[in-house]
Structures are given as structure tokens and as C-alpha cells.
Amino acid sequence: MQTFVSVRPNPLDRAETGSERMTSITINVNGRNWTGDVADTSTPLLWVLRDRVGATGTKYGCGIEVCSACVILADGTLTKTCTENVANFIDKKLVTIEGLADMPPAGSSGVTGKMLQEMWVESQVPQCGYCQSGMLLAVYALLRSKPRPSDADIDQAISNICACGTYPRVRDAIKTLTGQAIAA
């Protein structure tokens, strides 16, 4: 399990300026509770994860829910985090890329989070790697609902933007993991 970097209190925190009331919140990230004061409970979860929890594996790409760089699993559901308020996630179990290695087999596919990661290394899927956190969680969620996804299933479920163009390798890695032939 990834150890989170603890971000020190910040001199510009509203608590110090006294300009706004802080709200204490607790969110459960990868099986651990994180408790902290936030000035604004309308802050999207993404920025609490990145700037406060220190879980920077979840990425910012667009801020308008079109690129899927920011997806995590919230109570098992693939969820974009770049616009939805942190307040909506307080009672949910959140899994980010830092917790993928501990995930059990996705549905009946038999593919664990660890197996997914190993296949990504073996297939040399990432190039720059920036979008791959979201990509991996999207693939994990797909395998849970479709243990042997067809090309059409993959096309429909994997809508993440990857500017490096790793899509052919993502597709082939999914096929290999689920025992399907790769298009020649």
C-alpha cells in the first residue's frame, strides 16, 4: 500500500487567516481513513485527494468530466472526481490507483489489480503514463462487469483520453488477460 505524503499545514490555510470556517471531514481512501479540515466542502474530490491527502496518482486532465484521467472507484463504481464535491464521498470506500494492487479479482474475470498492473508492465502499455491511472481503473471496472469483453465492449467502456496513443496496447493487454485472441 502506498504511503501518503503528509502535506504540512499551509500558511495560507483559511484556518490561519480566520477568514472562513473550516469543516473537518473524513474520507476512506484505499482502506485508510484520512481526516482533515477543508475550507470548502464543495471542493471536487480530485483536489482533496491530490493536494490534501497527497494521493497524486489520480490525475487532472480536463476538469469537465470528458477525459477520465481523474477516475477512481467509489464503492466499487467507476467515478470521475474532477467536478463532484468531496462532501458526496464521505461515506464511500474510495479506491485510487495507489490501492489498485490490493484489489481482488474483478468479478468472474479472475484478474486482480496486481495482475492488471503486471500485464501493463509486461505489455509495456504506458508511454508518458499520465493517463494510465485512470485507464487501469477503467479497465478494472470493465472486467468486473464483462469478464471477457468484446472489442465493442472495450470501445464503449474505455473512453479515457490517451494523447500518447496507447490504445492498441490497452486493447491487446485486456485481450491477453482474458484469454482472447489479439487481432493480427
Place this chain on the structure above:
Amino acid sequence: MNEMSGFPLKPAPFVTTEEPAQPKADNFKLNRRSFLKASIAAGGGLMLDISLPRASLASKPGEDASFAAGKATLVIGADDSITLIVPGGEMGQGINSALAQIIAEELPLDFTRIRTVPAPYGAQYGTGLQASQVTGGSSGVRGYFDYMLDAGATARSMLVAAAIQKGGDPNTLRAVAGFTDPDSGTWTPNLVRDDAGNSWSYGELATEAASTNPTTSRMSDPDAYKVIGTRMIRPDIREKVNGSAVFGLDVQLPGMKFAAVKHAPALGAKVSTMGAAPAGTLAVNLDTAVAVVAADSWAARKALNALTVTWTSLSYAQQSLVDTATQTGSLNSLLSSTTSAVAEAKPAGTSAATVLSAINSQPRKLNLTYSFPMLAHACMEVLNCTVEPLYAPDGVTVSAINVWCPTQAPDWVVNTVTALLPALPRDKISVTTTLMGGGLGRKIEQDYVAQAVRVALFAKAPVKLMWWREEDFARDFFRPAAVSKIQVGLDANGSIQGWYNRIAAPSVMRSHGFVSPTASYSSFVDSIAVGSAVGNGDEPMPYANAMTRRVVDYVEQKTGFSLGFWRSVGQSISCFAVESAIDECARLLGRDPYDYRLSLLAGNDTMKALLEDVAQLSSWKSAAPPGTARGMALSPGFGSSAAMVAEVTRVASGSTTNYKVSRIFCSVDCGFAVNPDQVVAQIQGGILQGMSSARWGRMQFDHGVAQVKNFSDYRLGRMADTPIITVRIVNQGSPLGGIGEVGVPPVAPAIANAYAALTGTRKRNLPLGI
């Protein structure tokens, strides 16, 4: 990986050195071996510094291109760790592991246990300060190849020398790569051993090796490399699948604050008035933008939106320079203007009038105009930079600046800091290059770096400054718009008797200071803008030999847009025009585009072989699947060559007809492929970037206001858009070539040519919109 700590970066005193030769352009290559320096690593072990030539980007006026651009450092730790500190920026192209792989050819290494670290930049790290450490021009692996081989050979010779001192048998000592036993999981380190049964790990020898007399004698056989040319797993992939990779945006410092930036709505406008910063935040006037500093990224964005700012307005003349419609009109009128600079004339001295006269006397003529929009880089990681200013005891004087930045040009970052703080000695500036979430040429620029430095100095605190996506699109340094007119005259046999190509485009070289500001607009030829439209450049147009008379003219446009280096730069323009025009010639003549191209490639055996290979790979001569047609294109570039075939398929969707790119085949020759799997990855990525920009890519401005705000307005291909891609590497013995860019240019013409074959309609304007 965490590049910010954990490694002793301060060089220990050199115990053995060779004096570096005076770096002169003409003897630089010959003397490269004296560019190795050995020393004892901090913590024990051998540290080998490898001075490297600057990247292949053109030098600016007044710069000495022969200076070393920086260095790579190989560290063999006393603890058996192997670390390679790499000067090239890692943006997904795999430079880190490719350089390690080249070293491993001479110095056997367990590749799974190599750690690669981007080189920090600054005098205290001994990196060069007088020339550019730039990752660009597909230059990294090919530029450093020989140096890495020599480094590996030198390190091996020193380890063996140390083993001899320890009593090893000089006649049988050899280096052997370490490995992990697959059954027991136990690791055997890299060893030097002899036939007498002696063996020492590299770590056991490394400290003593640093004091031996190095020799650089390669053992590898270029015709039988054992490590180079094999599929290697990049060691830096693992951190990219578990969230631990540190991109620029992931940098966290104690007490760090967060800044958001908003630029003027109109490109070129400036801050007129700025209201008070919202409570608990700081507001900074950056002239053409404002920034707000707050406790976290979201707080900064909210406060920025709450900040009252008024902006100057642009004059009518200024607006017209940053208006897409006006600028497009200006490009078209330049096509018929009387002034232009001659980029190429064959035979020498041939005038445009002469070649046009020759064209007009032929039985078949074509007059074709191709147009190109501005393109955005759209890197997944938005621009960002983290700056920590340190102060003297007076609390006012800046004593040092530390920068963490996803940058393709760390020494330009030093220049940027120096320009803002002239009194700060350069050796008080350090730059740590983080991983880049895509670079694509955008992260060479310095605008966001300068902003981060100014904001951190204002806040007197460490600040991470980021651009939200909307800013990243609106203030990109765009691939310029252009128009290219090609006139061709064909005789009765279909031979090209005259070829006139007139290219109108603004100059990226001028905007980046690669030409004197006083260079005449009527005589300066921007080599980037003409790309491979000319047959006399570094990357000659493939069919030049077959053209009896040809003239290529360049007309420079003055524009208000900020322009930059976009993956494959000018060849993204020249390749589309040339390959479309050749295809149009073939169709006019009723010839198969493949056969016709072959007939034009006399004397260009490399390209001819590639063309034949891709025809075979794509079954060109067999019928395409129903509703599908094929198109092809050739692309020389960056020391490599590619031949490509695209298949476009008609897809009925209700009453409308759509088209999809169903398959793309590419035969590529980059000489020897260091890591063939990564060559394939770069071509796959280049094809997909080429496809997105060919079909949809367009950046437009309305009187200075960007019309693209986010990915919802600037479509990038997704999984469902992805064709089946087949890549074959064809090594014809050429020198090592670059691979990051050559796959991009041929995609657009191959698709357009396939579309024309399928529908009978020729598309000459990008994006194709299909």
C-alpha cells in the same frame, strides 16, 4: 521513483580525470572519449560522467553549437545499485531505458535493476551551462548512442582493472549480468569473474575501480549486438501503473502554495486593473495574465474566478493578427504575392516563371492548394512549474532558486530565472526535470516557467503554479497555419516535367530567435516551414530526383499568434501537400498510386524498399475489404523513413454515411532499432496523434479569443476511433534515426488518399473532417 531526494547528486572530488579536450565542432566526435570522467561516488562506488553533445536543434545566432550540452552519469554503487542519470527529458518516448540499454551492450547489467533518474540541472551538478540541453528533434537516442557505448566499455574496463588488482586472472576476467532466479527469487548481482573461480560483484569493485586507469575499448560487434536490438522492459513503467510516478503536477514541497493563472481573454491584451485578492489569497499581476495564490488548487481557482480584472483592448490592427479568418485570408493572398524567398531551384537558378512556363506547356497540368490549420499540443499534463525561492538572512535578497519542472529544456529554465533575477549567480539556480505527461514540443517553451518564478517571488514561498485546461489550450504555442500550392506539369508518359511549390506560413524559427530579427522577410527561408518539401534539405523530398525542373518558394507571414514546435514540426505540413499531390498525379494519369510512386523513386533505394515493404504488408495489390479503400504516403524525417498505408471504411449509420480509419500499416526504417518494442510504441503513438489531428485537429481564434476551451472542443481519438495498427521495422543499414516524429506526417495524406480512392472526392484542407 522520486527524483527530488534519495540520491547523492553532489559530485565527489575527482580521483582520476582526463582533461576534456577543447570542444570544437570539427573534432568533437573524434574526441568524445576524453569526455568521460571517473570519480568515487558519494557513499562509495564508481561514478562515470559522460559529457554529451547538444541536441540537434539549430543553434541560435551567437551560440557555439559545439559546447557539451550536459552529461549523463552512470553510478555503480558499492551496494550493487546501478543508476543512470539521464539528461534527456522523459515524456513517454523511453529515452531513459534506451540509453541504459546501450550501456548494457558493453557493460553487462541486470536490466530489471537499473534505476534511471532525470538529470537535475545547475552548475552544482556540473551540467553545461552554455548551450542547450533540449529534448527535441527526435535527437535523444541517436545523439547519445556512441557516447553510451563508450561509457559502458570504459566502466567495464575499470571494473576488470580493479578485479586484476584483487588477484583476478587478467586473461579470463569477464563481466556477467546479474539475474534473479525465477524459482528461488534470489538475486545474483552483476559480476566480474575469471576461470580460476574468483568473482566479485560490481559493487565490490566499484570504489577501487574509480582509481584505475580507464581504457575505452569496445567489445561489442555492431553486426551482432546482444542487448541492443532486443525487446527490453522499460524500468520506469512500474511506477506508472501504481501512482507513484512523479510528474511536474505531482511535486509537493513542505509549505507549498498553489497558484492558478488566467490570461487575458484576447491574445495580446494586458491587465488594465486588478482588484483586491479574495481573503486568504494573494493576487499577482503578470502583465498578460493574473495569478492567484491559495491553500490548494481549487481554492486558487475559485479565488481567481472571484478576482476582478479589467483588460486592455486590442486595436483593429492587433485583432486582425490574432484572428483565424483574417490570417487565413492573409495566407491565401501571400500565395499570389510577388515576393518570396527561393527555398530550392533545380536546375540552379531556375526561376518560378521558367518552371511555370514548363508546366504550362505540358499536356496534363494540376494546380492544387492545400491548407493547414493551427494545431494545439494538448498534452495530458497541463503546464505547471514549482518554484522555491530561498532568501538571505536579510529576508529580502534571493539567495537561491530551486525549480521543479516538466521541461524539455532545463537550461532554458535557468536562462528564464536569470532574466528575472540578473543578480543571482547561475550556480544558485537548480532545475529538477520531472517526468512529463507529454511534451510534444510545448514543454520547450518558457512562458509558464517565468510566471511561476514571478509568483513564487511575490509570495516569498514555494509555489506550484498550474494552468487549468482552458488556459493550456488558449495560450499554447501552436503548430502554425499554412497554405501550400503545388503546380505540376506531366508529359505524355506521366513524367513530372515541372513542379512548382509555393508555401506561405509564419516562421517558427524567427519567433524563437533562430534567425536574426533583421533577417529580410523576402529572402529568409524557414527550414522548418518548408520541411521535406525541398529535395536539398536534410530530409529530402522522396521524389525530387524524378523532377526535371522544380522550384520551391517560401513566403513568410507576419502573425500575432504564438507559434511553436509541434511533433514533426514542418513535415506535418509538407508531407500532406507532397503526398496528396503525387496521389492526384497518379489518379489524373490513371495509374496505381503505388506503381506511380515506384516509378518516381529511382535513386532512392531506401524509400523504394520501404514502399515495397508496406505494399506487401498491407496487401496493396489485393482487393480491399468491401466499403474500404487504401491510400498511401511516404515520410522522410529525423534521420528515419516511413511508408504508410491507411484503410478508410464507409460506415452507414441510419441515413448518414460516416467513415472510419479501419487499419494503418507502417514500414519504418530507423537504422538499428535499439529497443524494437519502443520503436513500435512510438510509431503507434505517432499514428494516433497524426490521425486525430488529420481528422479533427483545428485551433481557431476569433479576434484574439480562443475558440477551443477543452477536449470537448478539440477532439482527440479514443479507443473506439483506434484502427488496427501494424508496424514493421525494416533495417536497411542506415545510421541510427529518430523515431518520435516520423510516424506523424504520413498519416494525414494516407487517410486523405484513401478517402479519395473510396469516394472520388479529394480533400485538400485539413482537418479532413471525416
